[in-house]
Amino acid sequence: MKLSTPSALVSAALLACVPSTLALTAEQWKGKSIYQLLTDRFAPPSADAPARTQDLPAVCDPKAQTWCGGTWLSIIDKLDYIQDMGFDAIWISPVSTNIDIATPYNFAYHGYWVTNPTTLNPRFGSEQDLHTLSNELHKRNMLLMVDIVVNNVPSLSINDSLSTEALQAADVFWTNPDQYHPYCPVNFSNLTSEQYCWLGDLKLPLMDVDTENPFVITTLQNWIKNLTSTYNIDGLRIDAAKHIPGVFWPGFCGAAGVFCIGEVYTGDVVFAAEWQTQKWMDSILGYPLYFSLVQAFGTPMGNMSNFVQIGNAVLDMPDPMVFGNFLENHDLPRWLNATVDPQLAYNALIAQFIFDGIPIVYYGQEQEFHEGAGDPYNRQALWPSNYANTTTYNRIKTLNAVRKAVMTNNTMYNGQNFINSKTQFIASTDYDVAIRKGPFVAVLTNRGSPSQQVTFGVPNSGFDSTSAVIDIMSCRSFSVGANGTISVSYAASGYGGMPYLFMSQADVSSINWCGLGSQYAFKSPNATSSAVVMNPSMGLLGAGVLVLVAAGTLGSWIA
Numbered sequence: 001m002k003l004s005t006p007s008a009l010v011s012a013a014l015l016a017c018v019p020s021t022l023a024l025t026a027e028q029w030k031g032k033s034i035y036q037l038l039t040d041r042f043a044p045p046s047a048d049a050p051a052r053t054q055d056l057p058a059v060c061d062p063k064a065q066t067w068c069g070g071t072w073l074s075i076i077d078k079l080d081y082i083q084d085m086g087f088d089a090i091w092i093s094p095v096s097t098n099i100d101i102a103t104p105y106n107f108a109y110h111g112y113w114v115t116n117p118t119t120l121n122p123r124f125g126s127e128q129d130l131h132t133l134s135n136e137l138h139k140r141n142m143l144l145m146v147d148i149v150v151n152n153v154p155s156l157s158i159n160d161s162l163s164t165e166a167l168q169a170a171d172v173f174w175t176n177p178d179q180y181h182p183y184c185p186v187n188f189s190n191l192t193s194e195q196y197c198w199l200g201d202l203k204l205p206l207m208d209v210d211t212e213n214p215f216v217i218t219t220l221q222n223w224i225k226n227l228t229s230t231y232n233i234d235g236l237r238i239d240a241a242k243h244i245p246g247v248f249w250p251g252f253c254g255a256a257g258v259f260c261i262g263e264v265y266t267g268d269v270v271f272a273a274e275w276q277t278q279k280w281m282d283s284i285l286g287y288p289l290y291f292s293l294v295q296a297f298g299t300p301m302g303n304m305s306n307f308v309q310i311g312n313a314v315l316d317m318p319d320p321m322v323f324g325n326f327l328e329n330h331d332l333p334r335w336l337n338a339t340v341d342p343q344l345a346y347n348a349l350i351a352q353f354i355f356d357g358i359p360i361v362y363y364g365q366e367q368e369f370h371e372g373a374g375d376p377y378n379r380q381a382l383w384p385s386n387y388a389n390t391t392t393y394n395r396i397k398t399l400n401a402v403r404k405a406v407m408t409n410n411t412m413y414n415g416q417n418f419i420n421s422k423t424q425f426i427a428s429t430d431y432d433v434a435i436r437k438g439p440f441v442a443v444l445t446n447r448g449s450p451s452q453q454v455t456f457g458v459p460n461s462g463f464d465s466t467s468a469v470i471d472i473m474s475c476r477s478f479s480v481g482a483n484g485t486i487s488v489s490y491a492a493s494g495y496g497g498m499p500y501l502f503m504s505q506a507d508v509s510s511i512n513w514c515g516l517g518s519q520y521a522f523k524s525p526n527a528t529s530s531a532v533v534m535n536p537s538m539g540l541l542g543a544g545v546l547v548l549v550a551a552g553t554l555g556s557w558i559a
């Protein structure tokens with residue numbers, strides 16, 4: 001929606017009162033995929049989305065830690081880019097008012113230094129603008145996930161910050177010292193300390209809100225109920241959820257009435273599982289899976305058994321289908337910063353999208369950003385990329401699209417629909433792994449780009465012997481051996497340890513993929529043709545040169 005005149009604003013305001021969607025539950029978020037963006041960094045101001053900050057820097061330098069000019073309205077300018085990649089939802093930075101002066105870490109361009117949850121951050125737009133973004137998403141059949149911060153409030157001093165006078169002078173929402181826990185520095189080896197002590201540091205302490213205080217509890221519940229209903233928010237990402245005792249959350253998320261996914265920054269699968277077994281929250285971000293993917297695919301010949309072990313533990317949790325699976329976010333290194341071999345990133349990407357859960361892509365991952373070992377360097381402006389059609393953008397688009405096609409096809413696998421059919425590890429070696437979900441078998445490796453004279457065989461893949469399977473990423477066809485064995489060779493020069501995402505030829509045809517049908521254009525295998533010579537025993541059809549004679553016709557392969 002383009003707003004330029006006051007009357008347009010008025011009619012937009014009227015539109016905003018028409019409820020467009022109902023809040024979405026965890027069950028309804030299953031099968032979605034989410035694009036995480038920082039509001040300030042995703043899209044620049046434009047004629048339709050004027051800057052809300054004066055004197056913006058000419059070039060957005062992440063280490064300067066200041067505003068670069070993105071707003072709720074500028075996000076709308078680039079929604080096509082996100083939607084074309086196949087995402088169902090965006091997760092935006094916290095929308096509440098932040099400390100608005102220079103701190104020892106400069107400005108709150110990221111939105112996490114909330115001083116008043118109940119008012120909107122004018123740096124990102126007006127109430128009307130947030131309505132407009134929400135409406136525009138819903139018009140496109142997309143969802144709005146908002147990041148929220150309730151655990152802490154920034155302060156500029158440890159000493160005296162908890163006097164009524166200091167709190168009033170700081171213009172924070174919680175002005176009574178009783179609404180905070182007293183100062184102590186967090187000890188990250190002690191959960192009680194993590195919950196009651198202050199995050200941040202001596203330069204920028206984050207005062208820990210007393211979320212046992214009944215007035216605080218009621219006020220936060222009323223606020224979140226109002227926020228989600230006022231702006232038709234479909235889901236919440238909850239910052240520092242781990243730092244508030246779990247018992248706080250059911251009342252809070254119940255009041256919100258929408259799906260909650262919490263930031264529980266831990267590799268501890270037992271503690272992570274408690275969030276669901278104790279029913280504290282619908283879902284948490286998949287840090288255990290992330291750490292295991294780093295172990296497995298973060299370095300060439302890394303620890304694949306870690307992925308198998310942690311992955312299985314994650315699959316044993318009550319509802320792995322709602323965990324948020326990510327490779328990057330605003331707190332972590334860009335994947336390509338820590339792992340320069342692009343084949344490893346490609347393998348990890350397939351794992352991210354095929355493993356049970358909700359894939360979440362942090363803006364810039366699709367642009368193959370490799371600068372950014374951590375905060376603030378991993379928060380670059382996206383616009384210098386020109387929103388290019390990169391290889392990774394296309395892979396993500398393919399993965400989102402094929403998941404959607406399979407969901408739409410609505411087949412049951414062992415009595416479950418695709419989303420609820422549990423991922424299974426079906427084979428592994430020290431460096432290779434095969435996982436199945438629904439009609440897919442992903443064959444992954446951490447061997448990296450250099451070719452190796454090895455073959456990874458996956459017996460009992462579930463595919464019929466002597467049938468054909470197709471790698472849906474490249475649309476190349478392979479034949480299945482006795483006992484349903486598929487085997488891939490990593491000997492091809494220039495490809496080495498590339499990932500495969502197999503589906504039976506019949507299933508590929510049923511969803512009109514790879515030109516086997518009319519819906520999707522056949523992808524020319526040219527680029528990977530003769531260079532990829534598989535183990536001859538696999539009986540690769542036509543050595544990768546699959547030529548489809550007539551779209552929509554099965555069996556019209558010429559070797």
Ligand SMILES: *[C@@H]1O[C@H](CO)[C@@H](O)[C@H](O)[C@H]1NC(C)=O
Pocket residue numbers: 157158159
């Ligand atoms: C805070 O108080 C402590 C002890 O009272 C003192 O050592 C410290 O320097 C003070 N810090 C600041 C930032 O004023």
Ligand SMILES: *[C@@H]1O[C@H](CO)[C@@H](O)[C@H](O)[C@H]1NC(C)=O
Pocket residue numbers: 187188189190
């Ligand atoms: C942090 O907590 C752990 C476990 O409770 C404890 O053993 C350790 O001494 C604490 N460290 C500090 C610096 O207090």
Ligand SMILES: *[C@@H]1O[C@H](CO)[C@@H](O)[C@H](O)[C@H]1NC(C)=O
Pocket residue numbers: 184190191192193196197
């Ligand atoms: C853990 O932290 C809490 C809160 O600071 C403290 O009361 C408790 O003594 C700590 N436990 C240990 C074992 O250090």
Ligand SMILES: *[C@@H]1O[C@H](CO)[C@@H](O)[C@H](O)[C@H]1NC(C)=O
Pocket residue numbers: 118127222223226227230
């Ligand atoms: C609900 O939020 C709106 C928009 O921020 C605000 O104007 C209104 O006062 C809030 N209502 C309550 C009951 O808090």
Ligand SMILES: *[C@@H]1O[C@H](CO)[C@@H](O)[C@H](O)[C@H]1NC(C)=O
Pocket residue numbers: 303305306309
């Ligand atoms: C790999 O991960 C497994 C499972 O977590 C662990 O037991 C093993 O020690 C790790 N191996 C190496 C070489 O780090």
Ligand SMILES: *[C@@H]1O[C@H](CO)[C@@H](O)[C@H](O)[C@H]1NC(C)=O
Pocket residue numbers: 336337338340370371372373374377378
């Ligand atoms: C990783 O990011 C840092 C900045 O945080 C940069 O200096 C470094 O060159 C990057 N490394 C790679 C491999 O891109």
Ligand SMILES: *[C@@H]1O[C@H](CO)[C@@H](O)[C@H](O)[C@H]1NC(C)=O
Pocket residue numbers: 389394
């Ligand atoms: C993006 O690149 C892919 C692969 O090269 C191509 O198939 C597609 O048409 C391109 N899309 C646009 C919008 O240019």
Ligand SMILES: *[C@@H]1O[C@H](CO)[C@@H](O)[C@H](O)[C@H]1NC(C)=O
Pocket residue numbers: 482483
């Ligand atoms: C197929 O499975 C059977 C029974 O497990 C086994 O005896 C046979 O050797 C297998 N054949 C191949 C080619 O792996």
Ligand SMILES: *[C@@H]1O[C@H](CO)[C@@H](O)[C@H](O)[C@H]1NC(C)=O
Pocket residue numbers: 406409410411439506507508510511
């Ligand atoms: C799609 O549905 C058809 C008909 O039920 C089924 O035969 C086919 O296996 C399904 N395809 C996939 C990819 O699940």
Ligand SMILES: *[C@@H]1O[C@H](CO)[C@@H](O)[C@H](O)[C@H]1NC(C)=O
Pocket residue numbers: 526527
């Ligand atoms: C694809 O292959 C055809 C036939 O060999 C060739 O004419 C064409 O140039 C190739 N295209 C690319 C992009 O390599």
